[in-house]
Amino acid sequence: MTHRQPTRFPLLLLLTLTALAGCDPKPPPTPEQSYSEVQFDVTVPLETPVDATLLLTGADPAFKGPSGQGLELIYQGGTTFTVKGRMPKNQPLTYSIRMTAPSTHVALDAAGTAVPARTLEAHENEENVSFSVERWGPESGITQPQTAFIVAVPETTPSQDSIWLSGNHELLGNWNGAGVKLYKAVNSGYATVLSFTPDTSLEFKATRGGWDKVEKTAEGAEVANRTLKTGTGFERISISVGAWADFVTAPVEPTLTGNIKKEHITPTNTLLKERDIIIWLPPGYDENDSTRRFPVLYMHDGQNLMDVVTAFAGEWKVDETAQELVESHKVEPLIIVGIYNTADRGPEYTQVPDDRYPEVNGANGGRADAYGQFIVNELKPMIDGKYHTRPEAKYTGLAGSSLGGLVTMYLGMKHPDTFSRLAVISPSVFWGHHDIVAKVNALPAKLPLSIWLDIGTDEGSSSLETVADTRQLRDALVNKGWVLGGSQLKYTEVEGGKHNEAAWAARFGSVLEYLFPPPPP
Incomplete structure (x- = not known):
């Protein structure tokens, strides 16, 4: 009777696998080690609409956001928008900020030229990036003079009311009481941006749509016509309304004679x-x-x-x-x-x-x-x-x-x-x-x-x-x-x-x- 020798293949295979298991290769990097959480804090100009949709956009997937259109910034009050994103470490990334609603605009410098893309290279696990936008406009830039009017209103202003500027120019309604309607802006203000010929002498007042609702001082006195001589570039004019005519009793006496x-x-x-x-x-x-x-x-x-x-x-x-x-x-x-x-x-x-x-x-x-x-x-x-x-x-x-x-x-x-x-x-x-x-x-x-x-x-x-x-x-x-x-x-x-x-x-x-x-x- 012939006895067959047991094969050694399984034993060799077992020894080989054991040896391989003993080689302890370095595991792949974890996301926490290759990415950094970066918070972007953006200060916007006062004429920015309060309902603006602002996005950070860039070629890197980190700037695509859930929608694929960009990282959407969240309004925090005042003039600040923020967003937090996971950025690859040690890689130069370029990005820009864009307003997509209520109109499409990019960041411009004071001269009206589109701001170049910004560069970021993240290193730490938690980083903060802060920057400001001087003004908004089309990618082609703005060459004509512009005047941004920002109006702060008293707390007594009804939230449903519209704010207007009325003055001595056709863009201001030629004193019709409701010349140009302002939109709600950041920092609880109201704003509009208009273009005038340089050296135009403006006179104007704020109203809530008529002269019975014209601005007054906080004490209820008459406000003199606000005046402005327009320039050749971009200017920002901020005014504050003390009170409204229909909410105060004017302390001045009528000046009727006869x-x-x-x-x-x-x-x-x-x-x-x-x-x-x-x-x-x-x-x-x-x-x-x-x-x-x-x-x-x-x-x-x-x-x-x-x-x-x-x-x-x-x-x-x-x-x-x-x-x-x-x-x-x-x-x-x-x-x-x-x-x-x-x-x-x-x-x-x-x-x-x-x-x-x-x-x-x-x-x-x-x-x-x-x-x-x-x-x-x-x-x-x-x-x-x-x-x-x-x-x-x-x-x-x-x-x-x-x-x-x-x-x-x-x-x-x-x-x-x-x-x-x-x-x-x-x-x-x-x-x-x-x-x-x-x-x-x-x-x-x-x-x-x-x-x-x-x-x-x-x-x-x-x-x-x-x-x-x-x-x-x-x-x-x-x-x-x-x-x-x-x-x-x-x-x-x-x-x-x-x-x-x-x-x-x-x-x-x-x-x-x-x-x-x-x-x-």
């Missing part, structure tokens, strides 16, 4: 809003004496004419000036009717639309005919019925400044059977590509209108009203037969005159003396 009456009227045309009317009655006006009658001057922007409490851009002091001139017999006793404007000031004071300028309440101009019909067919009959007026056209005047000057010129030509004396003060001749000049040129003949026309020599930097444009209007009137220097047309260029209520108040006395001279003895 016999003042108030009316309120709702136009029948639903395009026009209801409004207040202020009436100044002259010395010698006796409500019980209906035998004595007075000429009437109708004026636009009524809340700015007589009372500092209601004036949103300064007071004309119409009542004080008229009182003094009538009492000194330099001006015929007259009644002055101030028509308050509304948030639709721009559309109501312009005879045609102008697509170059933003819409206000669904219109960018062209409601002057409706506004004129309201004055002629509703307001004037009410005034003639309640007060001792001389209702004929030859005793009736119309006056206004800026867009109010434009609509005065237009309505005077449209209704020469209602108005015969016009004060066209610092008119907005530019509107509608100089449409008012074209309308004068189209007149078949001179109208029976006595016209005061003026412009300040320093208005062009604060608005679009210029000496050159006003001269065009003057020349068009002369070409139609108006004679300069007499009772038909008085043209004045006011040296250094600006585009504001203080400038118009300074020459209102001269306007009255020209349009309403005392009757001969």
Whole structure:
């Protein structure tokens, strides 16, 4: 019987495996050893929208984030956004910051050039990286001047209310009370970024959508028009609202002089809003004496004419000036009717639309005919019925400044059977590509209108009203037969005159003396 030897293969295999098991190779690196937790703290500019979506983006997968679009930073309050990411150690990484909502922007430097990608090389297990963004803009950069307005509001501001800037420029609504709407920004502020021509002289105030909700001091006093002369680059303007007019009782006393009456009227045309009317009655006006009658001057922007409490851009002091001139017999006793404007000031004071300028309440101009019909067919009959007026056209005047000057010129030509004396003060001749000049040129003949026309020599930097444009209007009137220097047309260029209520108040006395001279003895 033959005995087979047991095979040795399993034993050798066992010994080999045992030997291999005894070789203790170095295990692969763990994630904790090759990556570092890095926290990014980013300080953003004050005009950054509070709902901004900010991402850190880069080629390395570490900057892809869960969405694959980037690491999203979280708003921490104030002006700080943060995010924490796992970054490979000892590797140079490049990354950039980008805003993807509410608009797409990248970080720019102060000069408006896109900031180059940043570099990071992580070494420690916990690292912190901090940097600031100077401003936001497109990747192509920004070359035009820009002004960022940041408005801090009081805690009493209703959270649902919108904040606006209104001022003396079309981008600020030409004082319509709701010129440019601000968006909610970081640090509990409100902001907007606008571009103006360099050396533009701005005047403006903050509102909550109307002059009844204009900014006041914390004590409730009137706030002077805020002023700014724009530069050639980027600038950031921060203002703080002390209180709102509808939340405080103004400590200032009304500045009304003489016999003042108030009316309120709702136009029948639903395009026009209801409004207040202020009436100044002259010395010698006796409500019980209906035998004595007075000429009437109708004026636009009524809340700015007589009372500092209601004036949103300064007071004309119409009542004080008229009182003094009538009492000194330099001006015929007259009644002055101030028509308050509304948030639709721009559309109501312009005879045609102008697509170059933003819409206000669904219109960018062209409601002057409706506004004129309201004055002629509703307001004037009410005034003639309640007060001792001389209702004929030859005793009736119309006056206004800026867009109010434009609509005065237009309505005077449209209704020469209602108005015969016009004060066209610092008119907005530019509107509608100089449409008012074209309308004068189209007149078949001179109208029976006595016209005061003026412009300040320093208005062009604060608005679009210029000496050159006003001269065009003057020349068009002369070409139609108006004679300069007499009772038909008085043209004045006011040296250094600006585009504001203080400038118009300074020459209102001269306007009255020209349009309403005392009757001969």
